[in-house]
Amino acid sequence: MSDKIYLTGDRPTGRLHIGHYVGSLKRRVEIQESEDYKKLFIFIADAQALTDNIDNPEKVRQNVIEVALDYLSVGLNPEKSTLFIQSQIPELTELSFYFMDLVTVSRLQRNPTVKTEIHMRGFDASIPVGFFTYPISQAADITAFKATHVPVGEDQKPMLEQTVEIVRRFNYIYGNTLVEPKIVLPQNNACLRLPGTDGKAKMSKSLGNCIYLSEEPKELKQKVMSMYTDPLHIHVEDPGHLEGNSVFTYLDAFCRPEHFAEFWPDYASLDEVKEHYQKGGLGDMKVKKFLNNILQAELEPIRNRRAAFEKDIPAVYEMLRKGTEEARNVAAQTLSEVKRAMKINYFDDAELIAEQSKRFQNP
Secondary structure: OOOOOEEEOOOOOOOOOOHHHHHHHHHHOOOOOHOOOHHHHHHEEEHHHHOOOOHHHHHHHHHHHHHHHHHHHOOOOOOOOOEEEHOOOOHHHHHHHHHHHOHHHHHHHHHHHHHHHOOOOOOOHHOOHOOEEEEEHHHHHHOOOOOOOOOOHHHHHHHHHHHHHHHHHHHHOOOOOOOOEEEEEOOOOHHHOOOOOOOOOOOOOOOOOEEEOOOOOOHHHHHOOOOOOOOOOOOOOOOOOOOOOHHHHHHHHHOHHHHHHHHOOOOHHHHHHHHHHHOOOOOHHHHHHHHHHHHHHHHHHHHHHHHHOOOHHHHHHHHHHHHHHHHHHHHHHHHHHHHHHHHOHHOOOOOHHHHHHHHHHHH
16 A cells, blocks of 8 residues: 655635646546555635735635535545545644744745735735744645645645645654655646736736636636737737647646547647748647647536536535544544643653652652
8 A cells, every 4th residue: 555645725815716626626626536655635725815815805705615625526536535525624723833943034034935925915014924934834734645646737846845844843852753755746837837918927817817617608617718928929820829828838837639530630749830830831820729629629518527416515614524534533642642742741741740749759
């Protein structure tokens, strides 16, 4: 049996999009179905989402079920994966508190992911402490379940590096207690960071440049047809450029050889399409039409599964409750080991009690 323990999750600030899908969700399903793992933990990071949505808890509350439905619709199976809600496991908060003593303010300020997120949200000096310290919270999430592998997008790499630092420092001070995790990046380079439909560096709910997993066919087509391509490719006969062209990045992420026979038999491969586009004589609308057909085919079964799960929402909450209960038992065991290593397990330490008793009885 494999000894791999996977952990990953998502903030419930909106429905999940195809950037999440190619960046992490698809890989999770592949891991789940490969059975090359001991445990697979997938969580909804609602406590983390509250760090920059504290004045809008209803937004987070409503999106917990949206994310759960997206999980189920892409094929995550609660019989094979443990799906849970972060805030319902108080052990994670306690671990975060202890880890805070292992990280300096200057180290958090140097974290590239934190810097990017702070700039994107316009926090500047008004950054909430909870948001600022979320790399520490993430380290608690990972170590609580002794995760050996963490499937995430490339933008989360600095977060994993910070977790490794915390694990090494804890183990150096208190003894070998925590497990050092490894990052699992998407295998397709185009999936490392899928750009937004507007050509911006990252697909983001806050930027409004997303294609959601639950996107209806009509809206999906509209978004694809209005996608950013090559601003210099004004006329069909003009040579086109692939660099920074979102349509071709999406094709790199989603296109498979069989799509040509089904949707565009004029070409045998994506390389042929690229060559024609770069030479000139191939219009953007034809390429977008091809991409739309591919995405419609990819998202249709996901939409259908979601619609089926939406018919029994109480069952979805029950699934989350059971997964959370299972996850909490694991986190509680890790916390117990952490407290023992830190020598703050006063009531469980019979040796300490006996030693102190002897000390005061025989001064």
